[in-house]
Amino acid sequence: MISVDKALHIIKSFPKEYTFETVELRNALNLVLFEDIFSPINMPPFRQSAMDGYAFRYSENQKFTIVEESKAGDGHNYVLNEGEAVRIFTGALVPDNADTVIMQEHVEREGEIIQIKKMPFQFANIRKVGEQINIGELALKKGTQLNEAAIGFLAGLGITTISVYKTPKVAILVTGNELQKPGTKLELGRIYESNSIMLEAALKSIGVKDIELIRVKDNYNSIKNRIKKTLSTKDILLISGGISVGDYDFVREALLENEVEELFYKVNQKPGKPLWFGKKANTYVFALPGNPASALTCFYIYARPLLKKISGCKNNYLQKVKVISKTVINNSSGKTLFLKAHLEGNSVEVLQGQSSAMLYTYALSNALICVDSETTEIKIGDEVECIKLVL
The missing domain is CATH 3.90.105.10 (Molybdopterin biosynthesis moea protein, domain 2)
Incomplete structure (x- = not known):
């Protein structure tokens, strides 16, 4: 560990x-x-008018004769003489020898003659090349x-x-005989499978689109064969369940049999202790705990940063902040704790229902309080480290 x-x-x-x-x-x-x-x-690739108005050669004149019109998309470069102006529109080509554009609201027009009411400064309202x-x-x-x-x-x-x-291709492999597809009548002794749709949503939230969902019974050969097939086609494999030490937990053995290098197994944390991470060629594998809250916590803390890094993102980790605790926290476990919490302003409160199986509290959380393994007690008013879940 x-x-x-x-x-x-x-x-x-x-x-x-x-x-x-x-x-x-x-x-x-x-x-x-x-x-x-x-x-x-x-x-812009040419001098553009920044507004609707009139283009002219700047002088002391107050009156100008309109000789042409330049609208957006016209390619004709008119030549203006002293005292002449071009009716012009936003985005249109400004004639080479015009150096100023006056907005139409600052002139009075009678026929083809304009009288300037408010002279702009020279070079006004022209977007320069480049x-x-x-x-x-x-x-x-x-x-x-x-x-x-x-x-x-x-x-x-x-x-x-x-x-x-290139954004990673991801497979979510879910194990468990007790799992039943949502939308069917729930049988005695079964529970609805939720981890795949939860992890799929988490992947989509960070821009991962190529996602395959795979469901496998707690059978060693089935798990081993699906892992083998998936390793050759995906960049990331997320496995939910079957990674603990029960009689029907076959995932670790199946991974090792498929020659996936074990980089670590079991982390000194709560929830999510039975987390497994490995690699084969260019494919990375996270074997997540089966309990939903544990699986989601491990995804946020470990899988999400790697996925974002592979995708080229610079800010790979969820934001951490130091805030004031509104709750007394006791930690006699000797483990790092990730506690579902509600962050508001400069303070954070631990929510009830910290079980690794409970997603309800997670649904109400916008943060995780992180308590390191060496901290045994946090009092109300103490500063704590908080991981923001709302981006």
Whole structure:
């Protein structure tokens, strides 16, 4: 059995290599750039009007004759003489020898003559060539997670495909003879299986889309064969249940039989002690406890950071904060505790129902209080470390 810190240190050392893929920009939301992107053009690529109005050569004149019109998309570069102006619209090409645009609200127009009521400063209301970015400049750095604005920005540069960190393919393998599919009439001695849909939701919340759900009975050969098949096709295998030391817990033996390297087994924590982590080739395996709250806690603390790291994210861990405890906490277990809690402002309260089987309390939680193994008591008003579950 190892400490929480040691387990996290082992996981943090992986992966050694990263993979990437080329995707269409339109499908890249929340993906992470695998390479720097440099602008192929100036943006804007020509001098643009920043508003609807009139473009002219700046002078002391107050009256100008309208000789042409420039609307967005027009490619004609008009030549203006002294005292002439072009009717212009937002985003339209500003003639080369015009240096100022006045908004239409600041002129009076009679026919083709405009009288300026409020003269703008010279060069006003013109977006310069390359004002946003120049050709060859760094547009977005490697490691940038693409939001809606980033995708729009790159599209505006004419980019259609990009290289991104490849998001992992994940399988969730659930074991247990007692498990029954939700939506059926519950039989005596059975419980509805919830871990697969819970873990699937947790994966989707961090952008993982390629997810396969597998259900296996507590049979050694069935578990071994499904693990073997999955290891060759997935980047991450999450196994729920069958990792403890009961007569029908076959997962560890099946993993070792499939030559998955055991990197650690059992962590000095509560809940989630029987956590197993291993690796074969480029596939990582987390064998999570079967109890739902234990499984979810282990996912948050251990699996989630590795999944985000593989996906190229920089901020892989849930945010930790120091806050004031509103609850007395006793820890005589000698283990690190992860307690479901409610965080509000600068204080946090432990919720009732800390059993590893209880998801109800988890559903009401927005934080986990982390009490290290050497701390035996926390009093009301003491500072505690808190992991925020709401991003």
